[in-house]
Amino acid sequence: MRIFKLLFLSLLLFSFSSSQPKTITILHTNDMHASFIPKEATWSKKEPKPMVGGMNELFFMSDSIKKVKTCLMFDAGDVMTGNPITEYKYQNAFGGALFEMMNRVGYDAWCFGNHDLDAGQENLLAITKIVHFPILSSNVVNDKNDFPLNNKPYTIIEKGGLKIGIIGVMSQFLYNLVNESNLKGIKVLSPSETVQKYVDELDPKTDLLIALTHEGTDDDSILAENVHGLDVIVGGHSHTRLTKPLKINDVIIVQAGANCENLGELELTVENDKVTDYKGKLLTLWYRDDRPKNELSNFIDSVKTVIDKDYSEVIAELKSDWRRTNGENNVGNFICDAQKEIAQADVAFTNSHGIRKDVLAGPLTKKELFEVLPFQNMMTTFQLSGKQLQEVVEYIINKKPAVQLSGIKCVYTKSKDEIEIDKLEINGKKIDEDKMYICTASDFFVGEADRYIGVKPNNVITSNTTVFKAVEQYVRQMKVIDSQIEHRIEQDK
Missing domain, CATH: 3.60.21.10 (Metallo-dependent phosphatases)
Structure with a gap:
């Protein structure tokens, strides 16, 4: 009991x-x-x-x-x-x-x-x-x-x-x-x-x-x-x-x-x-x-x-703030210009979300540039015809993907749901629909090309250089940087 x-x-x-x-x-x-x-x-x-x-x-x-x-x-x-x-x-x-x-x-x-x-x-x-x-x-x-x-x-x-x-x-x-x-x-x-x-x-x-x-x-x-x-x-x-x-x-x-x-x-x-x-x-x-x-x-x-020893070096002077504004922005323009120059391409693209930091005007260190582009994405080149590039521009206007670009100048008008391209130039020359243009972007961007530009790249070649290294090379060449918003794709009012 x-x-x-x-x-x-x-x-x-x-x-x-x-x-x-x-x-x-x-x-x-x-x-x-x-x-x-x-x-x-x-x-x-x-x-x-x-x-x-x-x-x-x-x-x-x-x-x-x-x-x-x-x-x-x-x-x-x-x-x-x-x-x-x-x-x-x-x-x-x-x-x-x-x-x-x-x-x-x-x-x-x-x-x-x-x-x-x-x-x-x-x-x-x-x-x-x-x-x-x-x-x-x-x-x-x-x-x-x-x-x-x-x-x-x-x-x-x-x-x-x-x-x-x-x-x-x-x-x-x-x-x-x-x-x-x-x-x-x-x-x-x-x-x-x-x-x-x-x-x-x-x-x-x-x-x-x-x-x-x-x-x-x-x-x-x-x-x-x-x-x-x-x-x-x-x-x-x-x-x-x-x-x-x-x-x-x-x-x-x-x-x-x-x-x-x-x-x-x-x-x-x-x-x-x-x-x-x-x-x-x-x-x-x-x-x-x-x-x-x-x-x-x-x-x-x-x-x-250890990091400061390798990355504290000042590599250029920024004359204006790098700001990741919505749509086209000056840091995106500069990065695409750098990719285009280093790859010796006609056109360059980058995804806006891959740009990770704003930087104030003044001395630009290697560390700050790395914080802008911290990914290990590789530089690639690929080909698009003039006709495909026109489709890309129309896709960007209509879908508004988060994309920055270089080498393209477009003016368009829009009435209701219709887009009419009034001017489309590649590096200052009227686009040739039959010509194959050399383009450059990161391997990540190319893998997501359907989402970003709406077309499939041709003849993709991946380099052994990261986007960061390519942009760093261009920054060192420039020494003084004053990148601006240039309305590379703009609607004619």
Whole structure:
């Protein structure tokens, strides 16, 4: 009888403790883009502009929270691309030093983003050997057997008396975002169907289910609508500063902007397998110069010293700001002019979203130019007939893709839905429909030519020179740069 009473009491206590609300705090970042050191907060209204961000500030902020709360820390992809650090190998991986910094900050899981594949799949494999946390991706799979890349679709972490399932998710549009040569042998499955599959598998084993995604808030909202049983989406890709969480279909959605400027903090109360309360906010990582030195800051300093030695050189003078305005812009014009000159082509194209930074007038360093063009895209040449180029111009006028160009001058009139081209010249001469013109663009652009220019390039030749190197060569030749908007395609009023 006494044994029965003790057993009953034990079961009662277990039932009581398991049903008690438990609190877990999710710390999250996304789209850091190699921003490992503080930089000027150009968006601040204060003068002089304060400094913000960097891995060391991220460490101090997250560590202060971890000391007083039960926490897990996640990153939602695009650690790579944006700073020359990704040009340097650390433990056999380009950009590997960034992931060593993440180890020291103390991450618990990461889903890779599209830019984390910019250096190829082998580089991602090398990164897996550096990190001390799982790399998650459920819907990027081997195209032969459907095994998830890195064979890690999810992980389960026990923390604060909770079992938490985390599922990694990639944008379904990966093939539009990464150079096709870096995606050989893999395919992307439907995010909603794949996540539902793993939610169904994990739900009986866990108290809380989180999707760690790199697809943007719009697609996160669709995921929340379509998947049943998911609790939280920690997102990336769209660089959205969600100062307060979204809630769609009872799914909480968070995202923390970009460039290591913010740390997201989401506090969850979980009871009986449900989130019963939540509070979310963004913490701006303002730089402080009174931080004590530590192992991480010493490591950051050593990496920065190497980069500064190679990239601090002033290579030209900008007479006017480089601004990435909508439509034609002066930095896009200059980049296309540079590509055309170095490739000795008639026409050059570049995609506007590949231009990643504005630069103020004044001395232009190699580092700043790299931050404008941080991708390892290769220069290509290809041929288009005059007739095809006319189709390209009409496509650009009608579809308005995010494209910059050089070598083309067009004036057109528009009435209702009809376009009439009044003037179309290639380098000052009337276009010849039968002539084959030499064009140049990046290999990424050529792979997405249908989307950007609406025609298929002929006789594509890929060089062994990156677009950055080609533009750097042209910048050094110019020395003084005063690029302007020239209305290369304009509507006659």
